[in-house]
Amino acid sequence: xxxxxxxxxxxxxxxxxxxxxxxxxxxxxxxxxxxxxxxxxxxxxxxxxxxxxxxxxxxxxxxxxxxxxxxxxxxxxxxxxxxxxxxxxxxxxxxxxxxxxxxxxxxxxxxxxxxxxxxxxxxxxxxxxxxxxxxxxxxxxxxxxxxxxxxxxx
Amino acid sequence: xxxxxxxxxxxxxxxxxxxxxxxxxxxxxxxxxxxxxxxxxxxxxxxxxxxxxxxxxxxxxxxxxxxxxxxxxxxxxxxxxxxxxxxxxxxxxxxxxxxxxxxxxxxxxxxxxxxxxxxxxxxxxxxxxxxxxxxxxxxxxxxxxxxxxxxxxx
Numbered sequence: 494x495x496x497x498x499x500x501x502x503x504x505x506x507x508x509x510x511x512x513x514x515x516x517x518x519x520x521x522x523x524x525x526x527x528x529x530x531x532x533x534x535x536x537x538x539x540x541x542x543x544x545x546x547x548x549x550x551x552x553x554x555x556x557x558x559x560x561x562x563x564x565x566x567x568x569x570x571x572x573x574x575x576x577x578x579x580x581x582x583x584x585x586x587x588x589x590x591x592x593x594x595x596x597x598x599x600x601x602x603x604x605x606x607x608x609x610x611x612x613x614x615x616x617x618x619x620x621x622x623x624x625x626x627x628x629x630x631x632x633x634x635x636x637x638x639x640x641x642x643x644x645x646x647x
Numbered sequence: 648x649x650x651x652x653x654x655x656x657x658x659x660x661x662x663x664x665x666x667x668x669x670x671x672x673x674x675x676x677x678x679x680x681x682x683x684x685x686x687x688x689x690x691x692x693x694x695x696x697x698x699x700x701x702x703x704x705x706x707x708x709x710x711x712x713x714x715x716x717x718x719x720x721x722x723x724x725x726x727x728x729x730x731x732x733x734x735x736x737x738x739x740x741x742x743x744x745x746x747x748x749x750x751x752x753x754x755x756x757x758x759x760x761x762x763x764x765x766x767x768x769x770x771x772x773x774x775x776x777x778x779x780x781x782x783x784x785x786x787x788x789x790x791x792x793x794x795x796x797x798x799x800x801x
Contacts, residue, residue, distance in 0.1 A: 540714060547701065547710050547736065556701050560694060562792050581735020582701065587795050638716050641741045 500570075500592050500616055503527055507570040507594065508620055510537040510550065517542055520639050521624045522550035524571040526558050533567070534558035540639055549639075551579040555586065564588045572621040574600040576640060584609045594621030598629060599640065654724075654746050654770055657681055661724040661748065662774055664691040664704065671696055674793050675778045676704035678725040680712050687721070688712035694793055703793075705733040709740065718742045726775040728754035730794060738763045748775030752783060753794065 494502065503525055510523025520538035527533065536553030539545050548556075551571050564586040574596035575583060583591055583606060590612040596603065603613050629636045648656065657679055664677025674692035681687065690708030693699050702710075705725050718740040728750035729737060737745055737760060744766040750757065757767045783790045 544714050545710055546712070546714050546740075547706050552701050556699050558700070560698055560700050560792065563795060577739035578732070578736040581738075582732040584735075585731035585795060585797060586700075587797070638714065641717060641739060643739060643741070 500614060501618075503532065503568075503570045504572070504592065504594055504616055504618055504621070506532060506535065507550075507572050508618070508624075510535055510554075511572045511621065511624060514538050514542070514550070515624060515628060520550075520635065521628050522571070522573045524550040524554035524569060526554050527568045527570065528566050538639070541635070546639075547578070549576065549579050551575055552582060555582060568592060570594075572618075573598060573625055574615070575602055575606070576643070577602055577605075580605050583611060590614070592616065594618040595625065597622050598625040654768060655772075657686065657722075657724045658726070658746065658748055658770055658772055658775070660686060660689065661704075661726050662772070662778075664689055664708075665726045665775065665778060668692050668696070668704070669778060669782060674704075674789065675782050676725070676727045678704040678708035678723060680708050681722045681724065682720050692793070695789070700793075701732070703730060703733050705729055706736060709736060722746060724748075726772075727752060727779055728769070729756055729760070730797070731756060731759075734759050737765060744768070746770065748772040749779065751776050752779040 507523045507525045511521040514537035515521035519541040523537040525532045525535050534554050534557040536557050538550045539548035568590040570592045572594035574593045580602040592614045661677045661679045665675040668691035669675035673695040677691040679686045679689050688711040690711050692704045693702035722744040724746045726748035728747045734756040746768045
């Protein structure tokens with residue numbers, strides 16, 4: 494597969510996680526962690542489902558991946574551009590590449606990642622953008638809570 | 648109480664969390680979240696205990712605090728200077744003040760926090776420093792795993 498096809502392939506799975514969370518009444522943000530061409534963990538935002546403010550999609554995915562000494566061969570796919578918590582985690586863990594579904598509904602930390610040596614690819618995926626925009630319109634207070642008021646649009 | 652006495656008072660509770668984790672065979676890093684002069688949540692590193700790589704002391708504490716719309720009246724006490732994951736979370740959540748037990752065994756993100764408007768107080772607490780140093784000497788591989796090789800000493 495080309496890089497673009499590979500990215501679409503894995504982002505489709507991250508989107509399934511986002512859709513699953515939406516269907517559960519939660520924030521529709523999903524992620525998958527890929528290593529050597531295989532998904533090794535999946536996750537989605539669990540704020541509503543588990544009452545956990547730290548469980549953004551990316552964090553839930555890292556938690557699902559369990560303990561490991563290094564992340565330098567992993568690529569993280571996330572439907573929405575990472576907040577500062579998730580961007581900080583990506584840098585701390587040493588993930589080398591982040592593929593972002595969309596950065597229209599939230600963004601701004603792409604340069605933070607790039608400045609610290611993380612490759613960043615933004616797909617501008619319409620499905621990711623539309624689902625997130627729909628949620629923000631439907632449940633603005635929940636969205637505001639999830640980002641602690643740090644409204645940031647790229 | 649003076650500010651210094653208040654900081655010692657709450658840091659003693661963060662240290663109890665660190666000691667508890669050490670006694671459980673885990674990484675001895677603890678945290679408490681304070682609001683209006685009261686501890687509203689406690690936590691400690693859970694990597695070993697729960698197999699959770701995202702559960703640094705600060706993150707475990709935020710998780711214990713549960714869902715809340717804002718953190719602007721909270722102060723986080725942590726026995727060890729925050730890694731990039733935890734520093735990113737502090738900024739994302741809008742915590743206004745971080746009191747750090749020690750930054751000798753790990754550090755470097757204090758300026759990241761200050762640059763983003765977070766007040767930072769480093770106590771240079773001997774008990775925090777000694778317990779952490781003892782653990783790093785006893786279990787260097789576990790320490791290396793917890794920081795994903797990002798050895799950083801202030």
